[in-house]
Amino acid sequence: MEIKVPAVGESITEALVAKWHKGDGERVEKDEVLCEIETDKITLEINADASGTLAIRAKEGETVQIGAVIGTIDEKGAAGQASGPAKPSGPEKEKTEPQPPLSPAVRKMAQEKGIKAETIKGSGKGGRVTVDDLLKQQPEPSPQPTLFVRSEEPAPYQTVEESRITRKKMTPIRRKIAERLLAARQQTAMLTTFNEVDMGRIMELRRQHKEHFQKKFGVTLGFMPFFIKACIDALREFPMVNARIDGDEIVQQHFYDMGIAIGGEKGLVVPVIRDADRLTLVEMEKKIRSLVEQVENNRLSLEDLTGGTFTISNGGVYGSMLSTPILNPPQSGVLGMHAIQDRPVARDGQVVIRPMMYLALSYDHRIIDGREAVGFLKRVKEYVEDPEEMLLEG
Numbered sequence: 001m002e003i004k005v006p007a008v009g010e011s012i013t014e015a016l017v018a019k020w021h022k023g024d025g026e027r028v029e030k031d032e033v034l035c036e037i038e039t040d041k042i043t044l045e046i047n048a049d050a051s052g053t054l055a056i057r058a059k060e061g062e063t064v065q066i067g068a069v070i071g072t073i074d075e076k077g078a079a080g081q082a083s084g085p086a087k088p089s090g091p092e093k094e095k096t097e098p099q100p101p102l103s104p105a106v107r108k109m110a111q112e113k114g115i116k117a118e119t120i121k122g123s124g125k126g127g128r129v130t131v132d133d134l135l136k137q138q139p140e141p142s143p144q145p146t147l148f149v150r151s152e153e154p155a156p157y158q159t160v161e162e163s164r165i166t167r168k169k170m171t172p173i174r175r176k177i178a179e180r181l182l183a184a185r186q187q188t189a190m191l192t193t194f195n196e197v198d199m200g201r202i203m204e205l206r207r208q209h210k211e212h213f214q215k216k217f218g219v220t221l222g223f224m225p226f227f228i229k230a231c232i233d234a235l236r237e238f239p240m241v242n243a244r245i246d247g248d249e250i251v252q253q254h255f256y257d258m259g260i261a262i263g264g265e266k267g268l269v270v271p272v273i274r275d276a277d278r279l280t281l282v283e284m285e286k287k288i289r290s291l292v293e294q295v296e297n298n299r300l301s302l303e304d305l306t307g308g309t310f311t312i313s314n315g316g317v318y319g320s321m322l323s324t325p326i327l328n329p330p331q332s333g334v335l336g337m338h339a340i341q342d343r344p345v346a347r348d349g350q351v352v353i354r355p356m357m358y359l360a361l362s363y364d365h366r367i368i369d370g371r372e373a374v375g376f377l378k379r380v381k382e383y384v385e386d387p388e389e390m391l392l393e394g
Helices: 075-083 104-113 131-135 157-163 172-187 200-217 224-237 281-296 370-385 388-393
Strands: 002-004 014-020 033-038 043-047 052-056 063-065 069-074 190-198 244-246 249-251 258-260 262-264 267-269 310-314 333-337 340-347 350-364
Touching: 014 172, 033 069, 069 075, 104 131, 172 267, 190 370, 200 281, 200 350, 200 370, 200 388, 224 258, 224 281, 224 310, 224 333, 224 370, 224 388, 262 281, 333 370, 350 370
Parallel strands: 258 310, 310 333
Antiparallel strands: 002 069, 014 033, 014 063, 033 043, 052 069, 190 350, 244 249, 262 267, 333 350, 340 350
């Protein structure tokens, strides 16, 4: 039985064999996870459709076309192998692989130090012997002095450099992230406006209702649902922030599919909460937790990542105090949340210490004017600083 790379979307033509969970020649059972493949959008697992012996055709790190055969399962071979005669015991002839060629600099240093480079196990790329490998060796005593003619060979810099760096190909997901970030810079007129929000009332509200929400709903509300709700209410007042450009047309979107940036093992992904305006705060929190779990377990589908009218990114979970979020095209706006810090602020003529968070709104200036951007961010600030109404609605 052939193991093929499944089709996962019309625009996806190739995938990377990221990891084999079973080895070549190993016994596998039906429905067992065989391997993980990565596309430029998602990571997915391929399961065995039958029991038998696995034969791997595509190695880890190899890029293959959609529909390509990356392995086979011999359904008959497994049974025969289990009951067949044992292999004769005895010493097997050791297989030796040819040593990678020495660089001119290594060859010269080995001669000068009287070291047999072919006896050294190299630490460089592909087992190549490096200058550092030679420096760790003690030269063999030579019965007679040996004279050498100075040669005009290159310095060992490049070989030393190879031993101090590691090269690996970018995964499809990382390549796609890089392409999209570069496109956002090159194809939009991105600008960022900043504000700050007092998180005192929302923190107190969460503290008061924490136990109640935990008992009733099985979750403790985080900050993200409040910001999603605040952004949706602000988007209703400033609809151009929820719009996008398509060619020479402006497309206004009268729905609110909110993208939530989540950092995963293989990079930042932005799954989408569909029709977020129809969800309560508790439902939003449960959906966010479900998406985070899917990201951690590589369970996101292509549907989870497509679309989205506006994105929220919380760099504060990593300790970021202030940053400029990058647009997620074709969206025209992205809100950046940051770490909460106690800072002195003026309140009613007095300097007080309050838990403050910087907010950043990056927007496409081609479609959103500065007045709208500043007004939108100011409205988000006002909603978050007066969260009681949102909690009652949720």
